[in-house]
Amino acid sequence: MKVNQIYVNLPVKDVQKTKEFWTKVGFSINEQFSDDKATCVVLNDTIYVMFLQEDYFMTFTNKPVAKENTSQVLVAVGLNSREEVDKVVNTAVENGARQHEEPQDYGWMYQNSFWDLDGHGWNITFADLSQMPAE
Numbered sequence: 001m002k003v004n005q006i007y008v009n010l011p012v013k014d015v016q017k018t019k020e021f022w023t024k025v026g027f028s029i030n031e032q033f034s035d036d037k038a039t040c041v042v043l044n045d046t047i048y049v050m051f052l053q054e055d056y057f058m059t060f061t062n063k064p065v066a067k068e069n070t071s072q073v074l075v076a077v078g079l080n081s082r083e084e085v086d087k088v089v090n091t092a093v094e095n096g097a098r099q100h101e102e103p104q105d106y107g108w109m110y111q112n113s114f115w116d117l118d119g120h121g122w123n124i125t126f127a128d129l130s131q132m133p134a135e
Contacts, residue, residue: 011057
């Protein structure tokens with residue numbers, strides 16, 4: 001079996017601010033799946049993030065939304081270069097995100113990260129698998 005699409009659903013306090021934030025970071029919005037309760041951010045042709053207004057998110061689960069000072073998910077996203085990684089993280093931080101940790105350089109893999117407007121963790125990476133140590 002192979003998955004042909006991924007929709008990550010995350011709760012947010014303000015859908016419009018979230019939409020503006022991710023557009024500024026450089027991603028497009030699928031308006032067909034967006035309204036005043038949700039916005040669909042397109043990561044690529046098969047991976048989407050549905051940012052759902054908290055009360056709307058709660059219609060899909062009977063569990064409470066994680067409090068702001070907790071963490072339940074870290075989303076890792078791979079890009080094509082170290083420069084793209086830093087551009088995304090720097091743009092996110094310039095638009096209200098918080099730096100998660102200092103960039104990590106493992107030689108074959110580079111990672112930078114941030115917490116978005118609602119505290120969701122994003123690890124942005126570039127990896128050259130041909131340089132990955134054979135261990």
